[in-house]
Amino acid sequence: MCELLNFTAILVGLKSSDVNELVAKSFSVTKILLAENNGSDAATSYFKHWVVIVEIFSQVVSHIEDASGRVFSESCACITTILVRVSQGLRACSSTQAPKGIASPSVQVSVLDPQICCLLLAACEACRAIWSLMDAHEIFFVKENPSLFPLDALRSHSLARLDIRDHARGWLAGTEAAKVVDAVTRAFVRSKSVQFAIVNCLHQRVEPALSAAIHVLLPLTENASILSRCCLHNGIIPTVLCGLPNSLPVTTIVSGGADGTIVSELFSILSLCSSLNKDAQSDMKCKISNPPALTLHTCLLLATIAQCLKSTGRNSAIFMLTTSPKKQLSRLTILAQHVSSKDTTITSLQPHSASAMLAFASILSLEGGLSVESAISEIAVPLIPPTSTLCDHLKISSDCENDAGPKNTKAVLSYWHGFRDGCVGLLEAKLKWGGPLAVQQLIASGIPLLLINFLASNHSIASRQGVDIPNDGVGLSPIGVVWAVSSICFCLSGGVLTFRQTLLSSENMKLICSLISDVHLKLVRSWVGPGGGKDGIRDTINTVIDFLVFPFVAVQNAPGLPAATASVNSGFILNMGSAAERVCKEDKEMVKAIVEDMGKYIKILLEVGVPGIVLRCLDQLESKDLGRTVAFLAKMVGHRPLAVQLVGKGLLDPNRMRRLLDSSPRDATLDTLMIVSDLARMDKGFYEFINGALILDTLRDFLSHEDPNVRAKACNALGNMCRHSAYFYESLARHHIIGLLIDRCADPDRRTRKFACFAIGNAAYHNDMLYEELRRSIPQLAKLLVSAEEDKTKANAAGALSNLVRNSNKLCEEIISKGAIQV
Numbered sequence: 013m014c015e016l017l018n019f020t021a022i023l024v025g026l027k028s029s030d031v032n033e034l035v036a037k038s039f040s041v042t043k044i045l046l047a048e049n050n051g052s053d054a055a056t057s058y059f060k061h062w063v064v065i066v067e068i069f070s071q072v073v074s075h076i077e078d079a080s081g082r083v084f085s086e087s088c089a090c091i092t093t094i095l096v097r098v099s100q101g102l103r104a105c106s107s108t109q110a111p112k113g114i115a116s117p118s119v120q121v122s123v124l125d126p127q128i129c130c131l132l133l134a135a136c137e138a139c140r141a142i143w144s145l146m147d148a149h150e151i152f153f154v155k156e157n158p159s160l161f162p163l164d165a166l167r168s169h170s171l172a173r174l175d176i177r178d179h180a181r182g183w184l185a186g187t188e189a190a191k192v193v194d195a196v197t198r199a200f201v202r203s204k205s206v207q208f209a210i211v212n213c214l215h216q217r218v219e220p221a222l223s224a225a226i227h228v229l230l231p232l233t234e235n236a237s238i239l240s241r242c243c244l245h246n247g248i249i250p251t252v253l254c255g256l257p258n259s260l261p262v263t264t265i266v267s268g269g270a271d272g273t274i275v276s277e278l279f280s281i282l283s284l285c286s287s288l289n290k291d292a293q294s295d296m297k298c299k300i301s302n303p304p305a306l307t308l309h310t311c312l313l314l315a316t317i318a319q320c321l322k323s324t325g326r327n328s329a330i331f332m333l334t335t336s337p338k339k340q341l342s343r344l345t346i347l348a349q350h351v352s353s354k355d356t357t358i359t360s361l362q363p364h365s366a367s368a369m370l371a372f373a374s375i376l377s378l379e380g381g382l383s384v385e386s387a388i389s390e391i392a393v394p395l396i397p398p399t400s401t402l403c404d405h406l407k408i409s410s411d412c413e414n415d416a417g418p419k420n421t422k423a424v425l426s427y428w429h430g431f432r433d434g435c436v437g438l439l440e441a442k443l444k445w446g447g448p449l450a451v452q453q454l455i456a457s458g459i460p461l462l463l464i465n466f467l468a469s470n471h472s473i474a475s476r477q478g479v480d481i482p483n484d485g486v487g488l489s490p491i492g493v494v495w496a497v498s499s500i501c502f503c504l505s506g507g508v509l510t511f512r513q514t515l516l517s518s519e520n521m522k523l524i525c526s527l528i529s530d531v532h533l534k535l536v537r538s539w540v541g542p543g544g545g546k547d548g549i550r551d552t553i554n555t556v557i558d559f560l561v562f563p564f565v566a567v568q569n570a571p572g573l574p575a576a577t578a579s580v581n582s583g584f585i586l587n588m589g590s591a592a593e594r595v596c597k598e599d600k601e602m603v604k605a606i607v608e609d610m611g612k613y614i615k616i617l618l619e620v621g622v623p624g625i626v627l628r629c630l631d632q633l634e635s636k637d638l639g640r641t642v643a644f645l646a647k648m649v650g651h652r653p654l655a656v657q658l659v660g661k662g663l664l665d666p667n668r669m670r671r672l673l674d675s676s677p678r679d680a681t682l683d684t685l686m687i688v689s690d691l692a693r694m695d696k697g698f699y700e701f702i703n704g705a706l707i708l709d710t711l712r713d714f715l716s717h718e719d720p721n722v723r724a725k726a727c728n729a730l731g732n733m734c735r736h737s738a739y740f741y742e743s744l745a746r747h748h749i750i751g752l753l754i755d756r757c758a759d760p761d762r763r764t765r766k767f768a769c770f771a772i773g774n775a776a777y778h779n780d781m782l783y784e785e786l787r788r789s790i791p792q793l794a795k796l797l798v799s800a801e802e803d804k805t806k807a808n809a810a811g812a813l814s815n816l817v818r819n820s821n822k823l824c825e826e827i828i829s830k831g832a833i834q835v
Contacts, residue, residue: 013045017064024068027075032083035076039086046093062094088138095144146192146241161430161489162535162544166526167469197242197249207252211274240316244428244541250320254331262325267335269343275317275332279343281310282368286349304364307350311367312426314347315434318374319491319542329378329388341391347372348395351438361405366431369405372396373437373495389445396438399450403457405435406466424487428541432466433492440495443502451506460503460514463496468523490536490543490552493527497555500524504562508605515563516612521620528556528625533632550637553629557644560622561586564647567607586643614651623654624661630668635675642672642680642687649690659691659698664705673710678719685714685725689732696736703740708747715752720761727756727764731771738778750775750785757792757809762802769793769808776815783822790816790823794832 020038023031042065072087160168200206242249248258254268254275269275285303314332321331333340350368372392379386396402425431439459442450454460469486488496504511514520526532536548543551565586617623626648629641645663648654662668672684688707691698714726730753733740744750753775756768772789775782789812796809813832816823827833 013042013061016042016045017061017068021064021068021071024071024076029077029079032076032078032080035072036082036086039083039090043086043090043093046090046097065090065094088141092141092144095141095148099144099148142192142196146196161424162532162539163467163486163488163490163493163527165535166529166532167486193241193245197246200242201246201248201252207274211272211277240313240426240428243313243316243320247320247324250317250324251326253317254321256331265328265330268331269334269339275314278310278314279346282307282346282350285310286346304362307364308367308425311347311350311364311371312429314371315367315374315429316542318371318378322374322378323542323545323547327378329375331378332375333388337387337391340388344372344375344388344392344395347375348397351434352397352401361431361435363425363431366434367425367429369434369438370425370429371434373434373441374491376441377437377495389441393442393445396442399442399453399457402435402439402442403454403459403462406432406439406459406462428489430489430492431487433487433489433495436463436488436492436495436499440499440502443499448506451503454499455503455506455510460500460510463500464514464520464523467493467496467527489541490539490548492543494543494551494555497524497527497559501555501559501562504559505599505602508602511563511602511606512609516609516616518616518619521616521622524556524559525620525622525625528553528629530628530632533629537632546634546637549632550634553633554637554640557626557640558586560617560626561644561647563606563610563613564644567603567610586640586647614653617648618653618657621657623648623657623663627658627661627663627668630672635671636677638672638676638680639683642676642683646683646686646690649687652694655691655694655698659701663687664691664701666704666706669705669707670710673707673714678722682721682725685722685729689725689729692729692732693735696739699733699737699739702733703743708740708743708749712747712749712752715749715756720759720764723756723759724761724763724767727753727767727771731767731774734771734774734777738781741775741779741781744775745782745785750782751788754786754789754792757789757796762805765796766802766805766808769796769805769812773808773812773815776812777818780819780822783816783820786816787823787826790826790830790832794830794835797832797835 016038020035020042023035023038046061069087069091072083076083078084243253251258251260251268253273255270255273256266256268260266269279285307288303318329318332329340333343347368351365351372372395376389376392379389397405425433439454443454466486466488500514504514533549533552536544536552537546539545539548626641626644630638633641645658648658649663669684673681676684688702688705692702711726711730714722717723717726730740730744730749734744753768753771756764757772759765759768772786772793776786793809793813797806801809813827817827
């Protein structure tokens with residue numbers, strides 16, 4: 013070996029194309045010796061030969077002109093063989109200890125230089141080498157930093173071992189592996205040659221001329237792994253894989269995944285694997301020795317692309333399926349075929365089928381998050397496996413211990429995807445679009461309680477052995493958890509019994525609320541796979557809130573309850589896509605039962621401490637994502653016991669109120685004003701807390717806000733702050749608010765005029781402290797009485813005039829002289 017390497021170095025040093033054939037043969041022999049020399053000590057091989065090979069390879073990249081690509085291909089193959097051996101050795105030793113003498117491998121990522129990647133043979137070997145390099149780095153990292161899915165970490169009995177501060181660094185952050193991923197990502201984004209090379213690595217599967225030179229399976233599956241890591245590293249990558257313009261606004265929907273894109277090639281690979289599964293004697297069998305493994309990795313990449321697209325706000329499956337109904341049907345049918353492949357039985361769910369479920373569910377989740385059917389949902393729903401099949405798959409034990417899946421794990425498909433994610437995702441899609449019949453079928457199969465049990469499952473291995481094994485729990489990643497809670501939400505509309513079993517249980521409420529606990533949300537924030545980070549926190553909180561708010565939405569129009577729709581905004585945000593709205597419209601008997609149980613439900617919310625838990629969620633959310641949480645707070649404030657607990661837990665903290673009123677989106681601001689208004693109207697005991705919120709300057713500014721809804725809500729809040737006593741009269745004068753309220757009586761918006769009259773009337777009701785300031789309102793109020801106003805506005809104006817003579821005769825002369833008596 014030493015003599016061979018010296019000889020190769022001399023040949024490469026000649027920098028002559030005349031010796032290229034000899035150089036290629038020399039690398040070929042070296043590769044064979046490296047692959048077959050399994051008996052030698054790995055550390056000795058590294059120091060004796062591997063460093064030398066890397067140095068020679070660097071010279072090849074820099075100086076060799078190789079039109080045929082043979083030298084590049086064979087030299088890349090040597091590097092690949094080295095890295096594969098390192099990765100295999102680390103994986104074999106990972107359950108005990110890292111092998112002594114083997115440092116973390118380091119190879120320059122110059123293998124992705126465009127002049128090399130345009131040569132297909134070299135590109136395939138380069139992809140294999142990079143994947144092996146990344147894999148080896150990750151084995152080192154996982155050995156030192158065992159990582160659990162957030163749900164498994166939360167349910168672990170050894171919570172003390174969780175060092176969330178370390179998690180905050182992010183998966184692989186600051187490691188050599190992260191540098192490799194970053195280099196690959198930059199090369200892929202910046203170089204059309206690299207993109208072309210990888211597309212052709214995928215496409216060459218049908219080229220007989222290449223089959224003798226390269227084993228196609230590994231480049232294909234490992235390309236998927238490389239690109240999955242890059243997708244998670246950079247949000248631009250998924251758009252490139254779909255063939256979308258980099259500058260395309262996220263709200264603009266265009267056709268993606270067209271022919272010639274990597275996404276298109278991935279679906280073609282799945283079609284090939286499907287044909288191989290049907291025909292074991294196919295001539296292609298000699299080229300792809302393990303179709304299930306190829307299916308597994310291809311589907312994982314499709315799932316990752318879909319999940320990353322969604323995380324960037326691209327809500328349409330058209331980005332991956334094109335606008336062609338024929339292609340949409342074809343691609344979804346291919347996924348469905350792999351979901352229901354012939355080796356999937358009710359006693360065993362194979363990893364490649366679970367991966368196909370995940371890809372199918374992830375693509376469907378792009379459909380806007382709405383419950384209304386789309387053209388794609390109409391195509392997809394008939395392709396989803398029957399309810400009984402999905403239920404059987406959820407109930408069986410996962411079995412990932414084979415060549416196609418990760419080793420030594422029970423419930424994972426990759427570092428980022430749980431074994432049951434896809435099955436739960438398809439359940440959610442079926443419930444969302446399948447109508448009442450699908451809901452009833454899944455309830456009859458016991459799905460709600462089964463999903464609740466999954467969410468409650470302890471980290472089984474850890475609890476039995478007292479150790480932490482990465483992601484060996486129930487098989488739900490953060491995305492799977494969101495799909496599971498969403499599925500339970502849709503099941504709530506299926507009948508009174510399900511509602512009572514699920515929501516009128518303190519244990520179930522504690523369980524669901526633990527998903528928005530500080531600990532779990534911190535774990536989700538630190539999770540860098542799909543479903544993690546700030547977007548994962550938003551999705552987790554919003555889905556749990558949909559669960560908690562179900563009874564409030566279902567009974568919002570029921571007589572005898574607080575006006576749950578007093579805020580148009582909270583009603584709209586929480587109703588949108590909610591199964592509870594359907595109940596409200598269609599099932600009057602169930603609404604009646606929920607009304608009867610509201611007292612029990614509110615008692616459970618208080619026992620579990622839901623108001624305080626939801627309040628703390630505000631601190632975890634970005635300002636732009638506050639809408640749904642604030643809307644739920646607005647619903648709860650309508651019920652006195654919940655309002656008392658919310659205020660006691662700091663709802664009106666001045667810093668919190670400043671953020672909600674100054675930095676929130678419009679919907680959250682309006683609902684915050686409604687919260688203040690409802691608390692002030694409910695009880696004068698809240699006045700002291702409202703005063704402590706220090707919001708009067710903000711309310712004054714809102715009286716001149718450009719949005720008429722904000723002006724109207726501010727007037728309403730100020731009116732209720734004067735409803736029970738004169739507590740705020742002096743403050744209103746000190747903050748120069750009365751004059752602005754009078755101006756609002758002539759506001760162009762009718763609702764603002766109505767509430768301005770209401771506020772002025774209450775500002776004059778309890779004493780005459782503000783009479784002099786209110787003198788200017790008399791002609792405005794009188795004018796409203798003879799204008800084409802709605803009756804309520806006229807009633808408020810007449811009441812205000814009445815109150816201006818209620819407490820003294822200061823304004824009697826003014827009222828007479830301005831003609832108010834006559835009008």
